[in-house]
Amino acid sequence: MNIRFGxxxxxxxxxxxxxxxxxxxxxQLSAVSDIEKVRMDEAVKYYQSEVNSLEYVQCYExxxxxxxxxxxxxxxIATISGFHYEMCKKALLAGKHVILEKPMALSIEDADxxxxxxxxxxRNLMICHQLRFRPIMKKIxxxxxxxxxxxxxLGVASIRINRSLDYYKSASWRGSWETDGGMLINQGIHLxxxxxxxxGDAKSVYGEISSHTDVKETEDVxxxxxxxxxxxxxxxxxxxxxxxxxxGYSLSIFGEKGTISVDGRSxxxxxxxxxxxxxxxxxxxxxxxxxxxxxxxxxxxxxESINDQEKSLLIDGAEGKKALEIIxxxxxxxxxxxxxxxPLESFSTAEMARKEETEI
Numbered sequence: 001m002n003i004r005f006g007x008x009x010x011x012x013x014x015x016x017x018x019x020x021x022x023x024x025x026x027x028q029l030s031a032v033s034d035i036e037k038v039r040m041d042e043a044v045k046y047y048q049s050e051v052n053s054l055e056y057v058q059c060y061e062x063x064x065x066x067x068x069x070x071x072x073x074x075x076x077i078a079t080i081s082g083f084h085y086e087m088c089k090k091a092l093l094a095g096k097h098v099i100l101e102k103p104m105a106l107s108i109e110d111a112d113x114x115x116x117x118x119x120x121x122x123r124n125l126m127i128c129h130q131l132r133f134r135p136i137m138k139k140i141x142x143x144x145x146x147x148x149x150x151x152x153x154l155g156v157a158s159i160r161i162n163r164s165l166d167y168y169k170s171a172s173w174r175g176s177w178e179t180d181g182g183m184l185i186n187q188g189i190h191l192x193x194x195x196x197x198x199x200g201d202a203k204s205v206y207g208e209i210s211s212h213t214d215v216k217e218t219e220d221v222x223x224x225x226x227x228x229x230x231x232x233x234x235x236x237x238x239x240x241x242x243x244x245x246x247x248g249y250s251l252s253i254f255g256e257k258g259t260i261s262v263d264g265r266s267x268x269x270x271x272x273x274x275x276x277x278x279x280x281x282x283x284x285x286x287x288x289x290x291x292x293x294x295x296x297x298x299x300x301x302x303x304e305s306i307n308d309q310e311k312s313l314l315i316d317g318a319e320g321k322k323a324l325e326i327i328x329x330x331x332x333x334x335x336x337x338x339x340x341x342x343p344l345e346s347f348s349t350a351e352m353a354r355k356e357e358t359e360i
Contacts, residue, residue, distance in 0.1 A: 002026050003097075003303050006072040008063045008087060009079035010034040010043035013101065017076050018043060020295035022050035026303050030072050033063035063087065067094040074124075074306070077101060080171075081186065082179035085110040088125070092117045097124040097306055099299075103185045104320045106178070107348035111324060115317035126302050126313050127320025129193040131267070133297035136288040137194060140253065140260055144198050148275050150256030152232040155199050157191040158250040158263075159238035168216045175216020177353035182218040184209075184327045185349070188238040191251055193315075193323035195226075195234050198253055201322065202234070203227045206339045207330030212241065217353055224330040236330070266292075 021027045034040045040059045060066040074097040077087050085105045091098050104127045105111040118125035173179040204227040209219035226234030250263035257276035273280045305311045328347040329340045
């Protein structure tokens with residue numbers, strides 16, 4: 001069965017979703033919604049060019065009108081972070097399946113509520129941690145799960161990028177704890193998700209963050225130490241002050257019998273692939289690295305899980321919450337200057353804003 005999609009939010013990130021939709025045989029874009037008509041028009045034209053067809057796409061200035069349409073099966077939410085929870089909740093309650101951009105919410109309570117509503121409504125909720133679908137990442141996951149590197153000992157995620165003051169000045173919501181959520185949530189969450197996916201559930205977190213400008217509230221630098229339930233350690237170090245531009249990302253896993261490290265401007269380089277007693281296959285690894293169709297694979301998993309109840313989502317709401325909770329733990333630890341144990345009973349990024357007000 002073809003799945004008819006409605007897209008909410010036609011900004012920059014929407015092109016990734018439209019491209020992925022165009023490559024899925026059982027997907028169809030039926031509608032778009034945005035507060036700016038010109039962006040809706042651009043999104044429709046882009047999709048039509050991708051599918052090489054002038055098929056009709058309905059435009060809605062009010063996304064809630066879109067939710068009323070029986071002609072739409074699933075909603076893609078690609079708006080700013082602060083809108084994710086309310087829009088997703090309304091879409092689920094309207095009986096729609098949802099693909100939700102990261103972060104899924106800006107509080108533990110809201111994340112838990114989305115998971116609960118999706119279950120009650122018997123709707124699929126997928127969180128966009130698409131890097132789990134990248135073939136090289138799935139290969140690393142299988143290597144670790146199969147025990148080829150022995151007991152995992154340490155995982156390190158590095159995010160070294162640049163976000164200028166002009167970037168934050170260009171939109172009032174950027175850099176706000178209540179509407180944006182922070183650098184780790186927006187720029188670092190994909191690597192935190194992979195780190196957690198590779199090493200398992202986290203037990204505790206210690207973190208420190210710092211900011212070096214008055215233009216925004218949120219952090220410029222973040223460092224986190226994670227204790228996983230399997231006794232492995234994790235380290236996250238992230239910054240948006242890398243000069244003069246992005247240096248890139250790095251993700252390394254160290255085990256008793258192996259070390260795997262992937263880095264580069266888009267995690268497109270293997271700097272170490274060592275598994276004791278096993279010769280690496282450079283050609284096969286290169287082929288996996290070159291396949292960056294992870295968003296297409298994400299949509300295929302989503303569509304398959306709707307059409308076949310025996311098929312499960314790789315990254316549903318409960319899985320999507322895991323990286324979010326680790327980041328919340330880093331924030332909370334920095335706020336109270338103590339190690340934080342997971343799961344968190346409650347946390348909201350708005351609490352970070354109240355902390356700053358208290359300090360002032």
